[in-house]
Amino acid sequence: MTTSLRNLTSFGDVAAEDDAVLDYFLATDAVAQIERKQAFLVLGRKGAGKTAIVRHFTEGMSESRSRPLNLRGYPWAIHAQRIDRGGSEVEAYVSSWRYLIALEFASMVLEDSERPQHDKVEALTSFFKDNYGGINPSLSDVLRPKRLRISKFSLQPTILGNSIGGVELERGPGDLQLGSELNALTTSIMESCYAIVANESLGPYVLHFDELDQGLSASDHTREKMLIGLIIAARDVRRECAKVNAPMIPVVYLRTDLWDDLEFSDKNKIGQTLTLRLEWTNESLLALVNERLKVKLAPSIHWESIVEPSLMRGSQTKWNHILARTFLRPRDVISFLNASLSESRMRPDEILVLSNSDIINAREQYSSYLKEELDDEILPHWPKWEQALQACSAMNTITFDREDFRREYEGRRTKDNPVGADDALALLYRFSVIGYSRRSGYGGSSWAFQYTDPQAGWDNAATRFKVHLGLKEYAKLREERI
Ligand SMILES: Nc1ncnc2c1ncn2[C@@H]1O[C@H](COP(=O)(O)OP(=O)(O)O)[C@@H](O)[C@H]1O
Ligand SMILES: [Mg+2]
Structure with a gap:
């Protein structure tokens, strides 16, 4: 069945207080x-x-x-x-x-x-x-x-x-x-x-x-x-x-x-x-979105019905592209989808589905949203955390080394910010703003983030870090060329 996102004004409000959440509540x-x-x-x-x-x-x-x-x-x-x-x-x-x-x-x-x-x-x-x-x-x-x-x-x-x-x-x-x-x-x-x-x-x-x-x-x-x-x-x-x-x-x-x-x-x-x-997975978040589509559009509608099928860069599905920019929280997914939807609704197409460029164009707005959410979480613990984010921005690339961070951060750190560079990295990790590079078997390495890998724990000796993809646009970072 064909569907059109013309009939959808939003995926729901990002806060349960204002959302009609009981119409499409997912009992996990x-x-x-x-x-x-x-x-x-x-x-x-x-x-x-x-x-x-x-x-x-x-x-x-x-x-x-x-x-x-x-x-x-x-x-x-x-x-x-x-x-x-x-x-x-x-x-x-x-x-x-x-x-x-x-x-x-x-x-x-x-x-x-x-x-x-x-x-x-x-x-x-x-x-x-x-x-x-x-x-x-x-x-x-x-x-x-x-x-x-x-x-x-x-x-x-x-x-x-x-x-x-x-x-x-x-x-x-x-x-x-x-x-x-x-x-x-x-x-x-x-x-x-x-x-x-x-x-x-x-x-x-x-x-x-x-x-x-x-x-x-x-x-x-x-x-x-x-x-x-x-x-x-x-x-x-x-x-x-x-x-x-x-x-x-x-x-x-x-x-x-x-x-x-x-x-x-x-x-x-x-x-x-x-x-x-409360923990969410790829599957439970998809079920949450599908439930909303079913109620808001029609019982037969699900995620695949509202996206154009072509893959994104790196053969990534749209869904995985979105999820990689969230902290696996419903609010992030809903926010990203709403931003993509408003991009797509600017096009005149009669039968409207989400395209790759809708999703790419939504990232800017989504990234600002994510930064604001992080403010709410981090500010009570660390009022000057913005200085650490600015240090990340100054390094330009999404991955960086401890030494570079120390230099950029200490250069920006004001007297009323008691958090030293090494503690700053640990705090950024705690809120999943950054992950660190960890050796995995067979001589490879992978990024350990607190929200995907809570049992990994912080590694004080880590030297290489990566900023969460959701912040890439806000912090004006680019991916490293290999
Ligand atoms: N089980 C669920 N089923 C459907 N929507 C949900 C569910 N849990 C969260 N959401 C949606 O996710 C968003 C964030 O949830 P909320 O309850 O406001 O988070 P919190 O209170 O933990 O900050 C809201 O839009 C809410 O409707
Ligand atoms: Mg709440």
Whole structure:
């Protein structure tokens, strides 16, 4: 069947927030694993599909009752004041997050409950009314009250057998009580939830924490501690619920680069067992594009139907030419395809397909997009990374030697850039801006990039490097003549 790209205005928006992603959502293995409750921490680079999954669970079809907790615009500064000074630096925010998680579960449970006379339903409801005016406080209000009131007919949290009448959330520096009081309150909220859920066979309930990176600035130490606190709190709540067979699970979605910077004692354990890394392959990305074509054009349409068949330079297929310029992330592929589509739509052809020159002409626009994406990822870790990219540009060719980089980079490096040339190379590698040449068997060599070859690891002794192809146009580089 012949098709024409005339009928296609776009391959979709590059951000799941603005994309009609649920119309053509691809349920990958990762989705199945979250569905089976095998992971509570989901890691992925920017554009890897975290928000898409959250939207699938919270707005699409799913067996669980899911609620998205979008931390864009979250009052981090207020939360930062709710610090538990009695605990270690890492524990400082665990009790406040546990409380927030418990309150969100309680709010969902109360929404579903149909037995208002049940004593736990009454107690929880009055706790909500006393403190928030209703059972659905907005996320940013959960920790806002200066004091949480616990009236006689509401919950009855106790510490060492003594009931507490309230919890002061606003504390002076010498006050060490917040953690234990808030934990007692959280326990009594969760126990009420367990009882209601068991009594009415409700659930399962899943909370999805997304957009934890929003508004993040360079070296935000407090924010790091708060992220660790959330991860530990989610792990603890998950564990406590599993122990009593309560169907309640918090899931945290986090950008890989932020996770890589966190340091805390249980990190390895969590990273190895309960963590899911969003990874895409040639095949899964093609399936993602085909799904979009099917929905947007016609059920019989797939990638081969919308491209003109001739190969590109080096006998490369168009698909491989595009993929080689991405970090294997859906957002990159969609962005490249949209740029190619607008190139092709400038031609008057009645029956429109993507040609080799559409793809070549799209590279300029795509390359600027990729640089901006990298800014979002790298700037919080390294505000002056542009100087390293300029050093690459100055060398002209896409491949370069360590010595040349040192010279060009150190020549541009300003006093407020603390990253030395060798560390700069390591950081560029970490974000897959560059790969290094590695000897492979039979006397040959290959390029090792972090995103294609995560187990290769960085080689401090590497001498030869290559800039990622997606940056070639932005950095005005040319391929080396052999
Ligand atoms: N499983 C999927 N099925 C269909 N489209 C997806 C899927 N995952 C990601 N996408 C698309 O890829 C783009 C980037 O995904 P997004 O969820 O915004 O990434 P992240 O939140 O990790 O930055 C969006 O356009 C989104 O619709
Ligand atoms: Mg997102």
